[in-house]
Amino acid sequence: MIKTNKKTPKNVILSLENVSISYGTFEAVRNVFCNFKKGKITSLIGPSGCGKSTVLRSLNRMNDLIPNCSLKGTVLFDGTNIYDKRVDPVEVRRRIGMVFQQPNPFPKSIYENIAFGARINGFTGDMDELVESSLRKGALWDECKDKLNESGYSLSGGQQQRLCIARTIAIEPEIILMDEPCSALDPISTLKIEETMHELKKNYTIIIVTHNMQQALRVSDMTAFFNAVEYEDGDGGKVGYLAEFNSTKKIFSSPNEKTTQEYISGKFG
Amino acid sequence: MNSLYYQKRLSRNIGDKFFTSLSVICALIAILPLIFLVTYILYKGGSQITPELFTLEPNPPGDDLDAGGINPALIGTLIITSIASIIAIPIGVGGGIYLAEYSKGGAFSKFIRFGVNVLAGVPSIIAGVFIYALIVSTKILFGSMYSGLAGGMALSILMLPTVIKTTDEGLKLVPNELRYASLGVGASMYTTILKVTLPSAFRSIATGVVLGIARAAGETAPLIFTALFSYYYITGFGDLFYEMGSLAVLIYNFALEPYDAQNKLAWAASFILVLSILSVNIFSRILAAFNEKPKRV
Amino acid sequence: MEEKLTLFKNRKRFGIEKNIDIIFKNTALVLSSFVAIILLGIILVVFFQSFESFSRYGLKFLVTSEWNPVKDEYGAFTAIYGTLVTSFLSLLITIPLGVGTAIFITEDFVPKVFREIIGSFVELLAAIPSVVLGLWAIFVMEPFFRVFFVFLHNFFGWIPIFSTEPTGRNSLLAILILVVMLLPIVTSIARDSLNQVPKKLRNAAYGIGASRWKTIFSVILPAALSGIMAGVLLALGRAMGETMAVTMIIGNSNAFSWSLLSPGYTISSMLANQFGEADGSQVSSLFYAAFVLMTLSLVVNIFAQWLVKKFSLKY
Ligand SMILES: Nc1ncnc2c1ncn2[C@@H]1O[C@H](COP(=O)(O)OP(=O)(O)OP(=O)(O)O)[C@@H](O)[C@H]1O
Ligand SMILES: [Mg+2]
Numbered sequence: 001m002i003k004t005n006k007k008t009p010k011n012v013i014l015s016l017e018n019v020s021i022s023y024g025t026f027e028a029v030r031n032v033f034c035n036f037k038k039g040k041i042t043s044l045i046g047p048s049g050c051g052k053s054t055v056l057r058s059l060n061r062m063n064d065l066i067p068n069c070s071l072k073g074t075v076l077f078d079g080t081n082i083y084d085k086r087v088d089p090v091e092v093r094r095r096i097g098m099v100f101q102q103p104n105p106f107p108k109s110i111y112e113n114i115a116f117g118a119r120i121n122g123f124t125g126d127m128d129e130l131v132e133s134s135l136r137k138g139a140l141w142d143e144c145k146d147k148l149n150e151s152g153y154s155l156s157g158g159q160q161q162r163l164c165i166a167r168t169i170a171i172e173p174e175i176i177l178m179d180e181p182c183s184a185l186d187p188i189s190t191l192k193i194e195e196t197m198h199e200l201k202k203n204y205t206i207i208i209v210t211h212n213m214q215q216a217l218r219v220s221d222m223t224a225f226f227n228a229v230e231y232e233d234g235d236g237g238k239v240g241y242l243a244e245f246n247s248t249k250k251i252f253s254s255p256n257e258k259t260t261q262e263y264i265s266g267k268f269g
Numbered sequence: 270m271n272s273l274y275y276q277k278r279l280s281r282n283i284g285d286k287f288f289t290s291l292s293v294i295c296a297l298i299a300i301l302p303l304i305f306l307v308t309y310i311l312y313k314g315g316s317q318i319t320p321e322l323f324t325l326e327p328n329p330p331g332d333d334l335d336a337g338g339i340n341p342a343l344i345g346t347l348i349i350t351s352i353a354s355i356i357a358i359p360i361g362v363g364g365g366i367y368l369a370e371y372s373k374g375g376a377f378s379k380f381i382r383f384g385v386n387v388l389a390g391v392p393s394i395i396a397g398v399f400i401y402a403l404i405v406s407t408k409i410l411f412g413s414m415y416s417g418l419a420g421g422m423a424l425s426i427l428m429l430p431t432v433i434k435t436t437d438e439g440l441k442l443v444p445n446e447l448r449y450a451s452l453g454v455g456a457s458m459y460t461t462i463l464k465v466t467l468p469s470a471f472r473s474i475a476t477g478v479v480l481g482i483a484r485a486a487g488e489t490a491p492l493i494f495t496a497l498f499s500y501y502y503i504t505g506f507g508d509l510f511y512e513m514g515s516l517a518v519l520i521y522n523f524a525l526e527p528y529d530a531q532n533k534l535a536w537a538a539s540f541i542l543v544l545s546i547l548s549v550n551i552f553s554r555i556l557a558a559f560n561e562k563p564k565r566v
Numbered sequence: 567m568e569e570k571l572t573l574f575k576n577r578k579r580f581g582i583e584k585n586i587d588i589i590f591k592n593t594a595l596v597l598s599s600f601v602a603i604i605l606l607g608i609i610l611v612v613f614f615q616s617f618e619s620f621s622r623y624g625l626k627f628l629v630t631s632e633w634n635p636v637k638d639e640y641g642a643f644t645a646i647y648g649t650l651v652t653s654f655l656s657l658l659i660t661i662p663l664g665v666g667t668a669i670f671i672t673e674d675f676v677p678k679v680f681r682e683i684i685g686s687f688v689e690l691l692a693a694i695p696s697v698v699l700g701l702w703a704i705f706v707m708e709p710f711f712r713v714f715f716v717f718l719h720n721f722f723g724w725i726p727i728f729s730t731e732p733t734g735r736n737s738l739l740a741i742l743i744l745v746v747m748l749l750p751i752v753t754s755i756a757r758d759s760l761n762q763v764p765k766k767l768r769n770a771a772y773g774i775g776a777s778r779w780k781t782i783f784s785v786i787l788p789a790a791l792s793g794i795m796a797g798v799l800l801a802l803g804r805a806m807g808e809t810m811a812v813t814m815i816i817g818n819s820n821a822f823s824w825s826l827l828s829p830g831y832t833i834s835s836m837l838a839n840q841f842g843e844a845d846g847s848q849v850s851s852l853f854y855a856a857f858v859l860m861t862l863s864l865v866v867n868i869f870a871q872w873l874v875k876k877f878s879l880k881y
Binding site for chain 2: 591665753834842864
């Protein structure tokens with residue numbers, strides 16, 4: 001990647017500097033500053049429509065795929081602005097993986113679902129081994145070890161989501177982005193995923209969007225609270241912004257902002 | 270009296286009866302001749318089928334009571350349709366990929382989609398006229414005029430819109446999540462298209478393309494002054510550059526002959542053409558019905 | 567963290583892969599522009615080839631009916647008139663039949679299985695090559711209708727369109743075979759448009775006590791109208807450009823006559839008949855006729871597309 005001489009604080013792997021994202025003329029989020037720490041789990045919380053998914057997608061340039069979505073500001077990863085013209089978005093995505101809100105396995109076998117990404121990334125090791133270890137980390141191995149050749153679609157919704165998580169883990173990205181990965185899961189699978197996250201934390205940085213306060217509290221080290229307000233200069237719609245960013249403990253015990261307090265105690269959202 | 274019972278003589282009910290019968294009559298008038306038509310073609314044509322038909326050359330009208338066979342026309346149809354497919358499928362699939370996967374609904378893709386629809390509406394004889402002016406009259410193909418190659422080109426113009434359209438529409442049915450999944454694990458755009466989206470849409474694209482080929486196989490107008498007709502066996506690669514017969518043109522030519530033998534040959538050729546086109550259509554319909562939607566949980 | 571640098575050797579995308587990506591995209595772009603190139607090519611080629619004839623006859627070409635290669639005089643009125651008359655009249659017959667059939671298969675007069683069989687059968691007929699229909703018209707339709715035509719002439723001969731003695735192939739037969747060809751198009755498009763009318767509209771009408779046909783006429787047909795119209799226009803385009811079946815049955819005569827019982831000509835049948843053997847300025851005049859045909863069908867087609875667009879915005 002192209003190194004720039006931007007200075008970022010130590011231990012920060014990804015940082016948003018004055019990022020605003022628009023869909024066409026509609027501004028979805030405005031002026032976000034945020035530093036994501038290496039090796040930590042950060043959760044993004046906030047009311048529906050405040051732009052959490054939008055921000056998350058901007059971190060590995062998935063927004064490129066949405067027509068007329070545009071970004072102002074800089075997103076520094078590893079000292080490089082990933083929105084620099086010279087940056088290859090495909091390479092960004094190989095280093096920053098993503099798990100989506102809806103499970104989206106490939107219409108291929110379970111084995112191929114894992115192997116596809118690894119092969120693209122030029123995996124040279126033992127594929128069987130990688131498939132097994134990824135499925136184990138995704139807490140799916142026991143349920144599917146006997147039917148690796150069946151279609152990914154033959155799994156239940158929750159299992160599919162874990163397959164998608166395993167698929168992302170398999171390419172060993174430096175950062176894993178997860179957009180409400182547990183919204184389709186039962187409590188038991190959710191706990192399994194959360195265990196996996198704790199496990200992964202040793203080697204990876206994780207950024208997760210969640211509507212589940214308990215989950216944010218359980219898994220994350222840092223929490224970013226997004227909110228949306230109507231601006232006078234906007235065209236009527238609400239614009240999202242980062243209301244508060246702090247350690248999870250602080251956010252849930254004594255937040256600085258009144259709105260944060262109201263949101264986590266369930267007064268709105 | 271304000272009864273709830275059905276009253277036959279109420280003007281509303283008489284009107285309803287009348288229009289219902291009218292629509293039944295419409296359906297009958299529409300369907301019966303069509304049924305008769307298909308049965309007649311299959312019966313009349315089917316009764317002319319003999320083994321020699323497939324192996325002999327047709328005899329020039331008038332010489333002989335025996336009309337011979339339709340071997341050159343049969344092979345010619347296969348060749349000309351293949352040429353058309355070889356030209357139209359890559360262009361059409363590639364173009365469809367651009368429209369569905371790359372263009373983000375911009376002015377260019379709107380213009381091309383419009384163009385595809387317009388091209389689909391161009392009368393088929395105009396495609397023949399165009400190739401005549403461009404290829405036949407200029408002798409641009411190594412000095413040959415009428416040729417199987419030129420005929421194939423004319424047919425490919427008619428196939429192109431079908432292929433682009435089915436590719437475009439087939440790819441648009443592939444859910445975006447699947448693309449995100451692939452790009453999300455770091456696949457390049459072309460890998461995503463070749464390994465994920467195109468395979469997912471393969472069946473619907475293939476069905477559309479096969480139907481397009483079947484339609485092209487029966488087209489006559491673009492061939493009558495590009496490929497023309499030939500009575501002789503196709504023996505080698507070089508014959509591509511000469512006049513080439515086809516079932517469609519054989520039917521046209523021999524239907525207008527005053528001799529019974531030639532007319533019978535036209536019926537036989539119709540039988541083969543209609544039977545193959547109908548079976549391709551029915552087969553792909555059945556396939557499509559079995560695979561209405563990709564399975565999603 | 568160290569291990570994966572050795573296991574994933576493509577983490578960095580190499581130049582080759584990036585280039586393949588770019589080449590792939592640009593190839594697709596070029597291939598998609600082929601459509602525009604071909605379309606433009608067709609229009610330009612036909613236009614320039616007709617230029618000689620156009621500069622010689624101007625618009626007079628459209629209204630004179632002498633077509634004489636020996637005297638080198640050309641006018642396409644007979645063919646243009648034939649094209650318009652056959653396509654419009656065949657459409658006039660097809661519309662009620664097709665829409666009526668479509669209503670029959672979208673309403674529940676007979677069980678669904680039958681309706682579906684009828685529906686797909688009609689669609690299958692659209693796949694029959696027109697040259698085969700032409701063959702059928704020559705050997706089955708023409709003898710079948712001969713008596714009927716004589717009857718028409720004897721009793722309605724005072725009407726100009728039936729004023730000539732029927733002698734074999736004629737324009738009316740061409741119209742009838744066109745009806746057979748257009749019926750599947752109109753029926754299937756009308757059926758699709760009727761099916762697209764939201765169920766709640768129908769229920770609303772039934773809910774306020776409208777009878778079945780009251781509902782069809784005052785709610786369903788109006789809602790489906792623009793879709794049906796678009797289908798009708800597409801069929802019109804097809805009728806005007808249709809070549810083989812018409813060429814085989816219309817009789818191919820350039821002598822102008824108002825009567826449908828006399829042999830006629832259409833632009834496409836003229837092209838099919840003369841293009842192979844024409845030379846000199848006849849070729850240019852044929853191109854001029856082709857240009858007229860193309861313009862007619864383009865106008866109809868673009869109008870149909872415009873209707874389709876307007877229609878799809880509504881729901
Ligand atoms: N593809 C898109 N095109 C246009 N606008 C969009 C698009 N995606 C999101 N938006 C808009 O951007 C805003 C933020 O959406 P986003 O999906 O990021 O919210 P979110 O915080 O993830 O909500 P949720 O919690 O419901 O998932 C919303 O107002 C939404 O309508
Ligand atoms: Mg979201």
